[in-house]
Amino acid sequence: MPSIDISSYQKKKVKASVKETDGGLFALLNKDISFGSKELNDKKKEALYLELSSLLRAGINLKSSLELVTADQQSQKDKLLFEQIQKQVLAGSSLSQALEQSGRFSLYEVYSLQIGEETGKLIEVLQDLARFYQNKIKQRRKIVSSLTYPCVVLTTSLGAVFFMLKFVVPMFGDVFKRFGGKLPWLTQKIIGISQGMENNFWRVFILLILVGAFLFSTRKTQRFRELASKFLLKIPIAGNLVKKIYLARFCNSMRLLINAHLPLLRAIALCRQMIGYYPIESSLQQVEDDIMKGKTLHQSLQQFSVYPSKMIQLIKVGEETNQLDYFFAKISDQYIEEVEYKTSTLSSMMEPLIIIFLGLIVGLILVSMYLPLFQMSNTFQ
Secondary structure, three states, X not given: OOOOOHHHHHHHHHHHHHHHHOOHHHHHHOXXXXXXXXXXXHHHHHHHHHHHHHHHHOOOOHHHHHHHHHHOOOOHHHHHHHHHHHHHHXXXXXXXXXXXHHOOOOHHHHHHHHHHHHHOOHHHHHHHHHHHHHHHHHHHHHHHHHHHHHHXXXXXXXXXXXXXXXXXXXXHHHHHHHHOOOOOHHHHHHHHHHHHHHHHHHHHHHHHHXXXXXXXXXXXXXXXXXXXXXXXXXXXOHHHHHHHHHHHHHHXXXXXXXXXXXXXXXXXXXXXXXXXXXXXXXXXXXXXXXXXXXXXXXXXXXXXXXXXXXXXXXXXHHHHHOOHHHHHHHHHHHHHHHHHHHHHHHHXXXXXXXXXXXXXXXXXXHHHHHHHHHHHHHHHO
């Protein structure tokens, strides 16, 4: 086998890494942020699996591959993490064991890599994991890019309305009081809203902080997750969109685990631990029990409303033909396409509706302020 120049490879990778960090506002909006999560974020996992699979396929051994990955890290924290993994591999641990001991990777990644090591398909599993996180990041970026502009327009417009009610309307109100006389009904209501905002602003602000703190502290409790998911599912359009996002992730995770030759029960148990969506997560516990009692996967899934009937039928065909991983991949791709289409459509619909709605509000405020002036001009005539 011809020798491989590792130093040249390392230079190229560092250069590419620097380029990736130069993304401006777009990179900031698509940055993978995790609040309080111990796991490595999705973007770094994708880069790790992609680099490791490329290096191992090029004939570089695992030790040298880990050295290159470690040298390529820009963050000191990440460099220490990969140095720790590298030391454990040098001490005799397998890659899956080293990742598990770090506590920064999920169980389904660990078990997938373990199966890859045992079957001699580590490179294929690494590539599959890289594709999994690549698709997940791509999906999130498309959703973020579709909804960013409407959210910016909405925030700016609400800020303009707040400014008018907080500062402009009180100025007109003081002028109207000096002139006396009865104000039009619409003007009285707008001034009343402005005064209510002025008198109760800090109370409402503190109340919102307390509510936010309460929701943040209880967000991981079973009762809160159950109520929040039920409420979310009842929201028109958004509820169905969120459900399909998590169904796509569930199917993609099952495809990955089954393709790594994990037993079906083990794959379901790992999906239940990592899916993060209560309706699916709670149903999978019952699915495990049903399969232990002899039921097939599609028979168990069909008792839960969160799984569409078309999805159940495709899983049934996959079980009968022993191609579950293929059909899970097809279902996942279908849901991802639907989510992307509906997100872009929703974004296109939201932009004009937000502008029209908030334009009407601003126009209503302006008309209410000018009505008394029109009355005064008519009186003086």
